Amino acid sequence: MATSIKKLPDTEQVLSGNGSCGGCPATMALRIVGKALGPNAIMLLTPSCAVASMGMTPRLGYNWPCMNICFATAGSSASGIAAALEIMKEKGRLQGELPTVFTWVGDGGTYDIGFQALSAAAERNDNFIHFCYNNEAYSNTGVQRSGATPRGSYTTTTPAGKRQPKKNMALLMLEHNIPYVATATVAYPGDLYDKVVKAKNIPGMKYIEILAPCYLGWQFDMSETVQMSRMAVRCGAWLLWEAENGKITFNNPTSLIISGKKDPDPVDEYLMKQGRFSRFLKGPDAAQRIAEIQNDINYEIVFMRERAKIAV
Amino acid sequence: MQAVTKAYRPISWPMKGSGGDTGSWRAHRPLVDNKLCSKCQLCWVYCPEAVIDRQEITIDYRYCKGCGVCARECPTGAISMVKEE
Ligand SMILES: Cc1ncc(C[n+]2csc(CCOP(=O)(O)OP(=O)(O)O)c2C)c(N)n1
Ligand code: SF4
Ligand code: SF4
Ligand code: SF4
Ligand SMILES: [Mg+2]
Numbered sequence: 082m083a084t085s086i087k088k089l090p091d092t093e094q095v096l097s098g099n100g101s102c103g104g105c106p107a108t109m110a111l112r113i114v115g116k117a118l119g120p121n122a123i124m125l126l127t128p129s130c131a132v133a134s135m136g137m138t139p140r141l142g143y144n145w146p147c148m149n150i151c152f153a154t155a156g157s158s159a160s161g162i163a164a165a166l167e168i169m170k171e172k173g174r175l176q177g178e179l180p181t182v183f184t185w186v187g188d189g190g191t192y193d194i195g196f197q198a199l200s201a202a203a204e205r206n207d208n209f210i211h212f213c214y215n216n217e218a219y220s221n222t223g224v225q226r227s228g229a230t231p232r233g234s235y236t237t238t239t240p241a242g243k244r245q246p247k248k249n250m251a252l253l254m255l256e257h258n259i260p261y262v263a264t265a266t267v268a269y270p271g272d273l274y275d276k277v278v279k280a281k282n283i284p285g286m287k288y289i290e291i292l293a294p295c296y297l298g299w300q301f302d303m304s305e306t307v308q309m310s311r312m313a314v315r316c317g318a319w320l321l322w323e324a325e326n327g328k329i330t331f332n333n334p335t336s337l338i339i340s341g342k343k344d345p346d347p348v349d350e351y352l353m354k355q356g357r358f359s360r361f362l363k364g365p366d367a368a369q370r371i372a373e374i375q376n377d378i379n380y381e382i383v384f385m386r387e388r389a390k391i392a393v
Numbered sequence: 394m395q396a397v398t399k400a401y402r403p404i405s406w407p408m409k410g411s412g413g414d415t416g417s418w419r420a421h422r423p424l425v426d427n428k429l430c431s432k433c434q435l436c437w438v439y440c441p442e443a444v445i446d447r448q449e450i451t452i453d454y455r456y457c458k459g460c461g462v463c464a465r466e467c468p469t470g471a472i473s474m475v476k477e478e
Contacts, residue, residue, distance in 0.1 A: 086438045093443045097456035100412035101441065103419075104460030109441040136411020144407040270438050304461030304474075307439050 083271030083332075090116045099142025101134035104303035106267050106293035106310065107214040108134055111143070111185065113270045114212065117277030120144060122181040123166075125159050127152050127190035130221040130295075131214065155184040155191070156198030160207040167208075181281050182209035189219040191290075192228035192250050203257035203286050210280050210287040213250065216295035224298040231318070233352070233361040233374050236298070242361030242370075246377040252388070254288040255324050261285075263323035266292035268310035272332055276323055283325075292319045300356025309354065317345035317378045320385055329389035339386050348375050409456065415442070419459030421474040425450050429471035436463035436472060 094115025101108040107130055124145040126132050132149055136142040150158040163182045169175040186195060191213035199211060218236050219225040226236040232246045255262045261283045265273040273291065280287035294309035296302065301309055313319040314334060321335040330336075337343035349371055352358045362370055405411070425436075430450050437447040439462050444453040452463075464472040 086434050089438065091447070095441075095443055096407060096409045096411065097442050097444050097453060098410035098412055098415045099442075103441075103458030104462050105441050109439065109462075112441065112443055113438075134412075135405070137413075138405045140408040140411035141405035142407075142411035267439075302461075304465040306441075306460075306462055307466055 083269065084274050085271060089113070089270070089274060090119075092116050092119055094118070094120065094144045096142050096144055098136075099134050100136040101130065101142075102297060102303070104296055104306045105130070105134065106216065106295055106306050107131055107187075109267045109306065110214055110265075110273065110291045110293055113267075113273050114183075114185075114277050115144070117274045118181055118183065118281060121178060122183055123162060124148070125150050125155060125162065125182070125184045127155050127184070127186045127195060128221065129187040129190060130216070131185050131187065133221055152190055153194045154198055155186045155195045155211060156200070156202035156207075158198075159184050159209040159211065160202045160205065163208045184209065184211045186211065186213055187220070187227075188213060188215040188217060188229035188250075189225075189227045191215075192248065199254075200257065203254060203259050203288070206259060206285040208284055208286070210277075210289060211254075213288070213290040214293045215250075215290055216293045216298055217247070218295070218298045220295050220298045231374070232377055233358050233370060235300075235357045235360055240360075242358070249381065249384075251288065251290045251322075252385070255327070255329070257286075258327060259286040259288060260326055261287040261324070263289045264292070264319070264321055265289060266310045266314060266319055266321070267294070268307045268314065269321065269332075272321060279323075279325075298357065300359075301354055305354070309351075312346070312351045312354070315346045316348045316351045317382050318348060318351060320381065322385065322389075328392045329385070331385075331389070338382065339389070345378070345382070348378055414455055415458050416455045419454075419457060419477055421459045421461060422454065422477050423452055423457065423459065423461065423463050423472050424475050425452065426471045426473070429469045430467075431469050431471075433468060435466050435468060439463065439466050 095112045226238045263276040321332040437445045444457045
């Protein structure tokens with residue numbers, strides 16, 4: 082059972098009145114992450130909505146030491162900070178518990194432009210947590226397509242709907258043989274909290290990806306951020322799982338879908354609620370296009386079910 | 394190392410209101426009906442802005458952006474969104 086809401090700590094690392102949009106899923110997620118990490122952490126951010134959300138100098142909307150780093154460098158910058166901390170400790174210049182080094186990066190900075198440095202950091206098993214808040218597009222620059230954009234989605238660079246499915250980034254990170262990988266989303270804060278607490282206490286490289294339904298990019302009403310996150314999980318478009326030392330386990334309610342105890346909701350309702358799919362799903366072949374997207378989802382469910390059976 | 398005074402460091406400091414008084418962005422104001430509220434804290438956990446007091450279930454309107462997530466997630470319907478003047 083995930084930690085109940087009433088047991089979550091009071092700590093607020095995200096400060097009120099920051100620069101994010103109302104209803105922002107990234108900020109919502111970061112609040113929960115903050116409760117799990119506490120104040121003893123160092124945050125690295127690549128260009129993204131999360132940077133715009135920091136607000137205006139001389140104020141800062143996050144209660145951590147924050148570094149704004151170049152877009153492609155989440156993996157390498159975090160590796161450097163982690164190494165520096167260890168050396169400072171060795172030399173006796175840092176006492177007590179070392180701060181947790183974490184990156185807070187969008188899907189663009191993870192799936193695409195940051196992939197190389199991230200892969201290298203994972204291969205070295207450097208000691209930090211990489212968080213990808215995945216809003217399935219380059220939102221900060223006005224919603225362009227990324228490797229995380231699902232098939233059919235409108236972005237300014239896929240005006241007729243993206244033709245390709247998204248890639249399974251969390252699984253790619255798992256195949257680097259790092260000690261901890263997890264997926265989460267904002268509708269399930271207890272699940273997210275537990276995963277971050279777990280990651281914080283494991284040495285080496287950790288990867289946590291959080292689905293972040295962004296009302297602006299996905300085109301739904303901003304009050305429905307949590308609803309959209311819940312629907313994504315219930316229809317299987319987002320799978321909740323974690324892997325400790327390579328062994329995959331699924332979390333509720335995804336585990337019920339994987340084990341076949343519960344059918345995933347049909348994807349139609351989820352798609353129809355989002356304006357970003359409306360152009361793709363217009364016209365005489367709408368049914369076939371929905372079927373294509375449903376196929377992508379079914380493929381991932383079957384693939385992950387079978388992949389989870391491999392435990393060496 | 395030479396000491397640099399806080400005022401001259403070209404960096405920012407954690408403070409509320411880094412985006413200004415974001416309450417002015419609000420088109421609708423969430424109002425909590427205490428009689429209907431069961432103090433479940435769901436609104437508190439989902440509020441992206443951290444403006445809801447988890448014990449009292451009161452809202453800091455200086456920064457609440459009026460997104461309506463709290464009202465949408467409240468299981469008892471205790472929060473209504475009222476158009477700002
Ligand atoms: C090297 C480089 N290329 C492009 C940009 C412009 N840029 C700033 S934010 C951003 C989008 C980032 O997308 P993502 O990582 O998904 O984060 P999101 O904005 O969605 O939160 C881009 C393209 C940049 N700052 N640096
Ligand atoms: S565009 Fe989306 S992800 Fe970016 S700040 Fe706004 S709601 Fe958050
Ligand atoms: S309207 Fe949004 S910002 Fe305001 S209290 Fe509700 S959830 Fe928080
Ligand atoms: S979600 Fe509704 S019932 Fe629960 S604490 Fe908030 S106002 Fe009260
Ligand atoms: Mg993004």
